[in-house]
Amino acid sequence: MTEMLVATSGGHLTQLHMLRPRIASGTDVVWVTDATAQSTSLLAGERVIPLPNRPPRAYLGVLRDYLTLCGAFRRERIEHVYSTGAQMALSAMLAAKTFRVPFSYIESGTRVSELSATGRLLDHVPGVGRYVQYPFAANHHWKFALSVFEGFSVVPAVPGQDPPRVIVTVGGNAHYGFERLIRQLHSVIPADWSVLWQVGPSDVGDLGIQTVKSLPAARLRDEIAAADLVISHAGTGSILTALSLGKRPIVVPRRTAHGEHIDGHQNDLASYVASEGLAMVREADAITLEDLQESRRYRVLAAPESVPVQL
Amino acid sequence: MRVLHVTEAFGGGIQSAIANYVDGLDDVDHSLYSRARDAQSTWAWPGGSGHEVYAGGLVGFFVRLLAKVREEKPDVVHLHSSFAGLARALLPPGQAVVYSPHCYAMERRDVRVPVLWAFALAEFLLARRRQSTAAVSLREATLSWRLNWRTPRILVLNPAPFGMDHAQRPRDTGTDEIVMVGRISPQKDPHLFAEVARACTDRPWHFVWIGDGEAEDRADLEDAGVEVTGWTQPDLLAERLADATLYLHSGAWEGGPVSTVEAASLGVPVIARDIPSMRSLGYPVAGDGPGQLAAGVTRFFTDRSYADDVARRSVSVASAATRASMSASLLDAYTSAIERTSRGRPRAR
Numbered sequence A: 001m002t003e004m005l006v007a008t009s010g011g012h013l014t015q016l017h018m019l020r021p022r023i024a025s026g027t028d029v030v031w032v033t034d035a036t037a038q039s040t041s042l043l044a045g046e047r048v049i050p051l052p053n054r055p056p057r058a059y060l061g062v063l064r065d066y067l068t069l070c071g072a073f074r075r076e077r078i079e080h081v082y083s084t085g086a087q088m089a090l091s092a093m094l095a096a097k098t099f100r101v102p103f104s105y106i107e108s109g110t111r112v113s114e115l116s117a118t119g120r121l122l123d124h125v126p127g128v129g130r131y132v133q134y135p136f137a138a139n140h141h142w143k144f145a146l147s148v149f150e151g152f153s154v155v156p157a158v159p160g161q162d163p164p165r166v167i168v169t170v171g172g173n174a175h176y177g178f179e180r181l182i183r184q185l186h187s188v189i190p191a192d193w194s195v196l197w198q199v200g201p202s203d204v205g206d207l208g209i210q211t212v213k214s215l216p217a218a219r220l221r222d223e224i225a226a227a228d229l230v231i232s233h234a235g236t237g238s239i240l241t242a243l244s245l246g247k248r249p250i251v252v253p254r255r256t257a258h259g260e261h262i263d264g265h266q267n268d269l270a271s272y273v274a275s276e277g278l279a280m281v282r283e284a285d286a287i288t289l290e291d292l293q294e295s296r297r298y299r300v301l302a303a304p305e306s307v308p309v310q311l
Numbered sequence B: 001m002r003v004l005h006v007t008e009a010f011g012g013g014i015q016s017a018i019a020n021y022v023d024g025l026d027d028v029d030h031s032l033y034s035r036a037r038d039a040q041s042t043w044a045w046p047g048g049s050g051h052e053v054y055a056g057g058l059v060g061f062f063v064r065l066l067a068k069v070r071e072e073k074p075d076v077v078h079l080h081s082s083f084a085g086l087a088r089a090l091l092p093p094g095q096a097v098v099y100s101p102h103c104y105a106m107e108r109r110d111v112r113v114p115v116l117w118a119f120a121l122a123e124f125l126l127a128r129r130r131q132s133t134a135a136v137s138l139r140e141a142t143l144s145w146r147l148n149w150r151t152p153r154i155l156v157l158n159p160a161p162f163g164m165d166h167a168q169r170p171r172d173t174g175t176d177e178i179v180m181v182g183r184i185s186p187q188k189d190p191h192l193f194a195e196v197a198r199a200c201t202d203r204p205w206h207f208v209w210i211g212d213g214e215a216e217d218r219a220d221l222e223d224a225g226v227e228v229t230g231w232t233q234p235d236l237l238a239e240r241l242a243d244a245t246l247y248l249h250s251g252a253w254e255g256g257p258v259s260t261v262e263a264a265s266l267g268v269p270v271i272a273r274d275i276p277s278m279r280s281l282g283y284p285v286a287g288d289g290p291g292q293l294a295a296g297v298t299r300f301f302t303d304r305s306y307a308d309d310v311a312r313r314s315v316s317v318a319s320a321a322t323r324a325s326m327s328a329s330l331l332d333a334y335t336s337a338i339e340r341t342s343r344g345r346p347r348a349r
Helices: A011-023 A039-040 A059-075 A086-096 A117-122 A181-189 A217-226 A236-244 A265-275 A290-293 B012-024 B058-072 B081-089 B113-126 B138-147 B164-168 B190-200 B214-224 B232-241 B256-266 B276-280 B290-302 B304-321 B323-339
Strands: A004-005 A029-033 A047-050 A078-085 A103-106 A129-132 A150-156 A167-168 A194-198 A227-235 A251-253 A296-302 B001-012 B029-036 B050-052 B074-080 B096-100 B132-135 B153-155 B176-181 B203-211 B229-230 B246-249 B270-272
Touching: A004 A011, A004 A086, A011 A039, A011 A103, A011 A236, A029 A059, A039 A217, A047 A059, A047 B113, A059 A086, A078 A086, A078 B012, A086 A103, A086 A117, A167 A181, A167 A217, A181 A227, A181 B232, A194 B050, A194 B113, A217 A236, A217 B050, A227 A236, A227 A290, A236 A265, A236 A296, A251 A265, A251 A290, A251 B214, A265 B138, A265 B232, A265 B304, A265 B323, B001 B012, B001 B058, B001 B081, B001 B304, B012 B029, B012 B256, B012 B323, B029 B058, B050 B058, B058 B081, B074 B081, B074 B323, B081 B096, B081 B113, B096 B190, B132 B323, B138 B153, B138 B304, B153 B323, B176 B232, B176 B256, B190 B203, B203 B232, B214 B229, B232 B256, B246 B256, B246 B290, B256 B270, B270 B290, B270 B304, B290 B304
Parallel strands: A004 A029, A004 A078, A029 A047, A078 A103, A103 A129, A167 A194, A167 A227, A227 A251, B001 B029, B001 B074, B029 B050, B074 B096, B096 B132, B132 B153, B176 B203, B176 B246, B203 B229, B246 B270
Antiparallel strands: A150 A296
């Protein structure tokens, strides 16, 4: 018996990879994703069926991918299909339906108070297991069973004596800059602190600091693991990476009023992680040196064992 | 930017929320149009801003609103709560509108199911026009999404009114007090609070209800041994809250209550009834019935690790609800509402 895990590379794949021990504990797993540096590194040694990463609403492409996955269903005995999206989930759902295999869709943790476009479509498909990652978002169509933010606990830590190493990350693939955050941090971080500035498309050339637009995921993980302090925009991937590496990040939501984002996703997620105590949340232009010092007094522990759930 | 706040019921939590919004965005030109509501005044309307009070009926209230919008041409009309929200059907399509439900009517638990469906249908129809929703909890944002997924939803949490340094304040009382703040009304479910107090009569705890309201329910509370203080001035309320050992919130439906975040920011641990909005705000919840809530209260006083967890989670909720976050979110809501209309950029003040 084989379990199929389907997710587009990036945040969707990161989340499904984190949830795997809880939903597909067996060793016989086949992944379906697109080939990127992240997916290649994350799924090294795993069986992978590659699909193209198609643009939104590429419905002909969805059908082509459906035919590809039908071939996989014929070759092996798939027992259950799980997906965290995005559009790739539609092809997998169609194939699962064709071969009468249970299909469970877990909405992305990025969607705190709403459904994605894929989720909205699947909302109308009968016989699909539908799950949200926040209990208050559940209703008669969508159940809550698990979340990528479960299993973390914050404990006190003793800050080191040396000037700290700080990682500032605003998401390497972001379409918008986050200059307010970079400029504020530049004004409050002491000169003798060591900082890795990962600034995306932010235009901060006038600050005279060494920045990097984007880092490979593996390199960024290494840097975060070795850091004393992580300051991040309120992106799901950035927050989860910090938490999984034992860091309680300072999280700063992008704001539409400042042209830093197109909607309030980041504000929703920032509010959630703050109310759970998993992060300190601040507005970009309100961060102080005291906030940075305070944040160093905590670290994050992950639960030693994952509790399996039946979807 | 010029914002006209509109509420049919100016009092209680809505008045507090509007006062916070005005304080939080001081470079916005705010004005207020309301009908008066008796006996619920809490914080004063900040001076220096225009406040027109309408004394007539509902029809006249909306007629005057339309005239006022034509005269003053605000960049944004901010409608507070369900009755004022009806104006979404009347205001011209080009007018930027932000709607704050302050708890959707279909969350009520004191009316029959057909009435709830009628409320939901009305909200669904009113959600068809272009607008932005300012939600006071993630639950409210979720409901807004279900009404119309195209409507921008911005989470504008009611802020903690006190700095977290108040949390260090030493307690003045020797008796453990369990408090609840609010109007004695079906929404706050005083009967449930009284039942919890009755279930704990053999315990050395003092139950206190800060607020006033319907006489029959007040008598029920007093019969259960609950001290009912009546309405108090904000500073006295803060003192009484700060002296409490536990805040027990019995509300049957809520948007994002101010009193609980007040308590949490004073360092008073909060246990809430398990309703979706309180859960979405991150409060520790202990069930929906008197037995479950009494068990939660008992556990708080007998299980140190549980008490620590309740205290930690309450502090986290207060930490999430900062005034800076509220101000930034509100500006996002106004900006998105303006962008949703064809009126273009806001005028410089």
